[in-house]
Amino acid sequence: SPVKNGWVSPGKFQKAAHTEVPIWPRLPIPDGQDYAEAADYGAKIRAELASDNPALLVLERQFDTQSVDPMALEPECGLGWYDSTGKSLALVLGVQSPYEAADSVAFLLGEADPKFRPAHIDMNFASCGGGFGGRDHTPFPLYVALAAMVFPDRPVRLANNRFEQFQSGIKRHAFKMKTRIGIDRATGKIVGFAADHALDGGGLANFSAQVATVGANAALGVYYAPKVDVTTFSFHSRGVTAGSMRCYGTVQTMTALEVLVDEICATLPLDPIEFRRRNALQAGWRTMAGNPYLTSIRTPEILDKLEQHPIWRDRAEEKARAASGVLIGTGVACVNKNYGTGADCTLGSVQIDEDGKITIQCDAAEMGNGIGTAVANRAAAYLGGVADEVSVAQIDAFGPLGLVTSGDPFAISQETQDAEAQNPRWVPAISTATAASNGSHVGTHAAAEAARVIFRFGLWPAALALWGLAPTDLTALEWEKARWKDGHLVMTGLAPLPLAAVAAKAHAQRGVVAAMAHGFNRWSWAQATFGIEGEPWTADIDALAVRRAGGEFVCLDRSYVMFPPSDYERIGRSYSALCGTTVRVTIERATGALRIAKAYSVLECGQALVPEIVLGQAQGGFAMGVGYALLETLPLYEDGPGNGKWNLGQYLVARGSDLPLHDLEIEILPPVDASERPKGIAEVVMIPVVPALLNAIFDATGRRFQSLPVTQAMLKEAVREAPK
Known part of the structure; x- marks a missing residue:
């Protein structure tokens, strides 16, 4: 497994049409023995699936997905000004990865001729009018910087129109997938799984390697199989560059999987919910990469909800009641999705003034994900009030931490990491993009930890003083039992204290009233110990600075730090959230027009920081x-968006008339307990919709589609063949 043996690549390629492809079979050469061992295992798994065994049902299918555009409401844009006298460059940008954008601009201009090289770069980041991955690691900030340098001493605005955004913006990878699954006919359980993926990366290697590995890791979805072999590669083409986009890799591979699972259930036959129950990965079991999840696994609850919902429960009766000239079908799908990238960072700073006013700064970006409200609500659990002011996408507000970094957090060796960690200011990375559904889990984490420090060493001592309790009183040790209710600090047997009074007392006592922190997550949080008020304070952070009332920030040296081991990069994913969807569709025989009559999605997200945003x-x-299932598509090459002629006249996105506006039900499961942390769900909520629709189309027409999108013209052809 990758966790045990590491990721392997054949390292050998052969020419193919317009590209090179890996040579997957084992070659009779002495080098590459790690790959050779994996190739041998893979060959055995595939041989078992290819054998003529009547006890097994083996299905192999090809599934292709299309290139699409993120279609953010706001095309990419930016403002720039280069002051040639002061040699100062100022930029205003909207991106998902502020720190990366700043670092890239500095790298771009850092080696310029001294006559033209800026002495200072002032990066300012505004909220995005939609991101969906398309503003993560985008080259557009470099163009804005260059435009400002070329036209010094005047304001420069660079903004794509929609034609230009289609032409140059990052796209979703088109996938070609071949999947083979073997099922024991007697038990209905998966015994083997093999898949081969090929991704069209377009002209530049933007994020293709990550999309390939994430898609491969997700290829088995919510299921367990004892034997798995997956190959994946991305290739260069003359298409528009493909990169990060919502659910990258996973919506492609899990759509192929869930459509195939539906076919398996029809062939065995076995109820689709029951098949999923029998084969669902259980808590403590290992993923295909070889590691267990660190989060709750709530597949049984999701499946129960789907099974009991009227859309699914009454599907036969509804189908029988179909009006003349109309076909009715119901489909279901259930998926999970990782959140986080395996090298995520978070920066957060929190302060409370003597009136109880709370101010928060964080490095996470706002693009419609509600990160400002989420971080305020998470910190409020410790501070008793929602922040009065929140600043997001901040990258230069954390100077007191004195952070330094080196190397690549994805590739660093354990020896190097251990050596670097001796420097109390070193961290594997300083700031990362708001992407991969990491906003609630990662983006709010540092601010929450900073707020916890303020409560423990500022507000709690102040509360003890207001209650007339000495620091040596046994109650002083029970700070974790205290709760905020309606702006008052509540403790059993003691009078409720208003936040303003507690904050004023904390300032009067010169307690800790501000803190800033940094956290790093490699499928597990880094953990460190700091000395505060003579006490050891251990938390899931790796850097901490505190400020007492009337003082300046003081950076604290960590007495102990444990960064997640470097080989945790072998882990495919350790954090998982689930979502299931069932839909009912009607299709007109005469026209092939599809209408989504009713739909239901049920998801689990741990602690929902902002339920309205989750909804x-x-x-x-x-x-x-x-849109992905039924409407959106872009030709890959000469007739595609690269020709500069594409706009919303040709590119169809879902409109209100395509959606069940009054018949879409969303259910959010409560957390398993009060201590469950937030889970990232921005991507998982999209994925099951696609295969559920395709499965509903099959139920209605008897036709299985193996590519996307399934258009009205295709449906019109299919309904001709459907039984009357």
Whole structure:
């Protein structure tokens, strides 16, 4: 497995049409023995699936997905000004990865001729009018910087129109997938799984390697198989560059999987929910990469909800009641999705003034994900009030931490990491993009930890003083039992204290009233110990600075730090959230027009920091799923968006008339307990919509489609063949 043996590549390629492809079979050469061993195992797994064994049902299918555009409401844009006298460059940008954008601009101009090289770069980041991955690691900030340098001493605005955004913006990878699954006919359980993926990366290697590995890791979805072999590669082409986009890799591979699972259930036959129950990965079991999840696994609950919902429960009766000239079908799908990248960072700074006013700064970006509200709500659990002011996408507000970094957090060796960690200011990375559904889990984490420090060493001592309790009183040790209710600090047997009074007392006592922190996550949080008030303070952070009332920030040296081992990069994913969807569709025989009559999605997200935003994410994800399944497509090459002629006249996105506006039900499961942390769900809510629609189309027409999108013209052809 990758966790045990590491990721392997054949390292050998052969020419193919317009590209090179890997040589997957084992070659009779002495080098590459790690790959040779994996290739041998893979060959055995595939041989077992190819054998003529009547006890097994083996299905192999090809599934192709299309290139699509993120279609953010706002095309990419930016403002620039280069002051040639002061040699100062100022930029205003909207991106998902502020720190990376700043670092890239500095790298771009850092080696310029001294006559033209800026002495200072002032990066300012505004909220994005939609991101969906298309503003993560985008080259557009470099163009804005160059435009400002070329036209010094005047304001420069660089903004794509929609034609230009289609032409140059990052696209979703088109996938070609071949999947083979073997099922024991007697038990209905998966015994073997093999898949081969090929991704069209377009002209530049933007994020293709990550998309390939994430898609491969997700190829088995919510299921367990004892034997798995997956190959994946991305290739260069003359198409528009493909990169990061919502659910990258996973919506492609899990759509192929869930459509194939539906066919398996029809062939065995076995109820689709029951098949999923029998084969679902259980808590403590290992993923295909070889590691267990660190989060709750709630597949049984999701499946129960789907099974009991009227859309699914009453599917036979509804089908029988179909009006003349109309076909009715119901489909279901259930998926999980990782959140985080395996090298995520978070920066957060929190302060409270003597009136109880709370101010928060963080490095996470706002693009419609509600990160500002989420970080305020998460910190409020410790501070008793929602922040009065929140600043997001901040990259230069954390100077007191004195952070330094080196190397690549994805590739660093354990020996190097151990040596670097001796420097109390070193971290594997300083700031990362708001992407991969990491906003609630990662983006709010540092601010929450900073707020916890303020409560423990500022507000709690102040509360003890107001209650007339000495620091040596036994109650002083029970700070974790205290709770905020309606702006008052509540402790059993003691009078409720208003936040303003506690904050004023904390300032009067010169307690800790501000803190900033940094966290790093490589499928597990880094953990460190700091000395505060003579006490050891251990938390899931790796850097901490505190400020007492009336003082300046003081950076604290860590007395102990444990960064996640470097070989955790072998882990495919350790954090997982689930979502299931069932849909009912009607299709007109005469026209092939499809209408989504009713839909239901059920998801689990741990602690929902902003339930309204979670609901909005699910609704938006449903709409994007509909577009991906039924409408959106871009030709890859000469007739595609690279020709500069594409706009919304040719590119169809889901409109209100395509959606069940009043018949879409979203259910959010409560957390398993009060201590469960937030889970990222911005991507998982889109994925099951796509295969659920395809499965519903099969139920209605008897026709299985093996490519996307399934257009009205294709449906019109299919209904001709459907039984009357």
